[in-house]
Amino acid sequence: MVSGGTGPNRAPGAGKEPPRPGSVRPTSRRLLVAIVVLGAAIGWTLVKAIESGGGVAPTVSWLTLVAWSFLAALLFVAARNTHQRIQVRRERVEASRAVFLLLIGKASAFVGALCSGVYAGFALSFLGAVSSSGPRNRVITAGAAAVISVLVVTAGLMLERACRIPDDPDETP
Template sequence: MLRWVAVGLVAGWALHPVCDRLGVVPPLVSAAQPLAMLLLAAILGYVAWVTHRAVHVRRERLESHQAVNRFVLARASALVAALATGGYVGYALSWVGDPAELADERMVRSLVAAVCALAAVVTGLLLERACRVHDDE
């Protein structure tokens, strides 16, 4: 997981200097990006809650394909959200001390998106944990 964050951090930090060297305007983080991460976190959180209640509270058995599908969804979402978290943090850090007109706005929006992506990582990990089945002796 930390490798994905590190890769995202480096890629996000490199985006600003690469855009400057190519003469391209660096991207601005829109409101849709953190909202998409929040939507992902909400969906994963709901599925984690439902799965936890079914498996650990009511002691129901999930069908094997349901358990695998939920686990794969959780793992993939957590890894991609970790990459996005690192990317947004790296992009925000690349704007620290920059005299550009929209530097502060880019930094703040990137940090907000990073927090939303981190929420998706946490809920993905919660769904992974909810899919675990404990052996009863």
């Protein structure tokens, strides 16, 4: 479980101290940005390497967009339900279930960030030839996939945040 946020006894910069035993630090936004940049470099390099070898770079299908959208929707629903259960109604959740939801949230944020970067790299690599229909379609689908991947990152972070234990554990039933 992720430890609670800032409270009366916690300074805003208290995130630098080591986590309590049994707790997990929130996902670093800087790390996610670094993963997106790394993914963009991988995506751009992959397209250029394939094309320089005489091959045709793969396209992002519309089915990919549907699958990513479905995943984002599931994560948003899970985040909302978990938030309502833990933060609002202050219900107890089995430890194994809470850890599972936390891991799903963190993994979704990391994978979504990497894929968002790769899709953005794909889109950027075709921007030079956007005047013809083939590259234009690749830019549109890869750009849409990058945006939807950012939604997966956002939903994953929301799920991670929803798994935080309320600041005052004595108020929990």
